[in-house]
Amino acid sequence: MSKKAPWITYRPELKVLDCTIRDGGLINDSQFSDDVVKSVYETCIEAGIDYMEIGYMNSPRTFPRSQYGPWRHSFEEDLRRVVGDHSAKKTGLKLAAMLDAGDKSDWQTQPLPCKDSVLDMLRVACYASQIAEAVEMLHHCHELGYETALNIMAISTVKDAEIDQVLEIARDTPAQVVVVVDSNGNLYREQIDHLVRKYMKALDGTGKEVGMHAHNNLQLAFANTIEAIILGSNRVDSTMMGLGRGAGNCPTELLLGFLRNPKFKLRPVLKTIQEKILPLRETLDWGPSIPYHITGQLNAHPRYAMSFRDGDTPDDYVAFHDLMQREE
Numbered sequence: 218m219s220k221k222a223p224w225i226t227y228r229p230e231l232k233v234l235d236c237t238i239r240d241g242g243l244i245n246d247s248q249f250s251d252d253v254v255k256s257v258y259e260t261c262i263e264a265g266i267d268y269m270e271i272g273y274m275n276s277p278r279t280f281p282r283s284q285y286g287p288w289r290h291s292f293e294e295d296l297r298r299v300v301g302d303h304s305a306k307k308t309g310l311k312l313a314a315m316l317d318a319g320d321k322s323d324w325q326t327q328p329l330p331c332k333d334s335v336l337d338m339l340r341v342a343c344y345a346s347q348i349a350e351a352v353e354m355l356h357h358c359h360e361l362g363y364e365t366a367l368n369i370m371a372i373s374t375v376k377d378a379e380i381d382q383v384l385e386i387a388r389d390t391p392a393q394v395v396v397v398v399d400s401n402g403n404l405y406r407e408q409i410d411h412l413v414r415k416y417m418k419a420l421d422g423t424g425k426e427v428g429m430h431a432h433n434n435l436q437l438a439f440a441n442t443i444e445a446i447i448l449g450s451n452r453v454d455s456t457m458m459g460l461g462r463g464a465g466n467c468p469t470e471l472l473l474g475f476l477r478n479p480k481f482k483l484r485p486v487l488k489t490i491q492e493k494i495l496p497l498r499e500t501l502d503w504g505p506s507i508p509y510h511i512t513g514q515l516n517a518h519p520r521y522a523m524s525f526r527d528g529d530t531p532d533d534y535v536a537f538h539d540l541m542q543r544e545e
Contacts, residue, residue: 227477231451232267234428235469236461237494238288239270239315240454243462244501244523247272247289254288255299256493257457262308263485264473268338270313270454271296276323290327296335303335311337315368316358318343318350324357331362338364341392345375345383352390359391366394366452368430372412373403373516380412384419394428394452395420397445402434402464402509403516409441413448428452431467433459434513436505438467443475457486458494463519464509502526507534511541 237257238249254271261269272288273280280289287295291314297303305311314336316322328339339358343351351367358365367387372380387395397412404412409429416427429445429452431438442453455472459465470490473481508522508531521544525537 226446226475227479228446228451229478231446231453231476231478233469233472233476233481234268234270234313234452234454235261235266235456236270236430236454236466237456237469239272239313240456240461240466241503242272242286242288244460244503245497246285248286249288251299253493253497256489258300258310260457260485260489262310264482265478265480266310266469266473268311268313270315270340271300271336272314273322274314274316274324274327274339275321276327278323279321291336293329293334300335305337311364313338313340313364313366315340315342316354318347318354322354324354328358328361328363336363338366340366340368340394340396342368342370342398344370345372345379348383348386352386355390355392365390365392366396366428367392368396368398368428370398371400371518372398373401373408377415380415381419384416387425388420388423392425394426396428396430396452396454397450398430399432399438399441401516401518402432402438402513404431404441405435405437406441406444409444410448413445413450417449426451428454430454432461432513432519433464433466433505434509434519436464436510438465439471439475442467442472446476458490459504460494460497461503463503463523464505464513465503502531508537511538515541517541517544 272291274291275289316324341351341354355365427450429442429450431441455469456466457469459468470486473483512519512522
């Protein structure tokens with residue numbers, strides 16, 4: 218391939234956030250071994266990735282430690298056990314965790330001040346109906362000294378007028394990034410165009426960046442992430458080998474190859490996939506399949522396909538199709 222324009226996709230201001238452990242934790246109750254998490258962490262550093270989302274910061278009341286691994290809570294002692302006295306200045310990698318609106322997170326008490334934590338960013342995830350609480354959460358995290366981002370989930374289920382209202386509210390928050398989140402893996406290129414343009418117009422003049430978090434139900438996560446980048450999105454999410462809930466996410470290895478930024482190194486990502494992620498397939502089910510494709514087409518939550526895939530006939534596609542038609 219030519220190394221001359223228009224084939225060069227290098228853009229130095231574009232930053233990659235790898236959420237392998239955070240999003241992947243949705244398929245194994247965040248029960249990753251320290252060895253796997255440490256490997257992903259060291260790989261992100263070696264590969265030149267900008268951010269690593271190491272887990273959720275969810276409440277142990279809602280997600281008890283007896284069932285969920287440490288990456289569902291992101292307590293400081295667990296983080297430091299793996300990353301030591303991490304410093305973004307030394308490593309070039311910033312660490313992030315995700316706080317959910319609603320009863321999933323003890324956001325008023327759980328996060329430490331940023332100066333006392335190895336975390337650099339807290340991302341607040343909410344549905345459009347939870348935006349009022351999300352605003353409070355963003356202000357609280359900002360006051361603690363963190364970089365902040367707002368992930369508006371399941372955007373494919375939200376009406377245009379409501380999206381406009383949420384974005385108007387987001388303008389006045391301290392969030393540095395507002396992320397288009399295709400939770401159901403339902404969106405096509407034309408819809409990505411519409412949403413990214415809408416977000417960018419609404420946030421114009423604020424200095425906020427638009428992000429993209431794509432799911433792969435229709436096998437369009439990578440393509441939709443590329444489209445968002447072309448339109449000016451400078452914050453993009455990915456996971457190694459697409460590891461993530463259900464059909465998974467935009468694969469980090471594909472994204473780094475597309476971006477052609479010389480700071481990104483592909484080999485360490487491939488090594489960790491080969492040695493740490495690929496073996497997880499022996500016990501975990503993720504990635505595109507016909508049941509996930511069906512939920513994507515119907516704009517339905519992938520929980521239906523996940524439950525079906527856990528049953529006795531995971532590949533009875535006709536039965537799942539008929540079941541979803543009845544659900545409709």
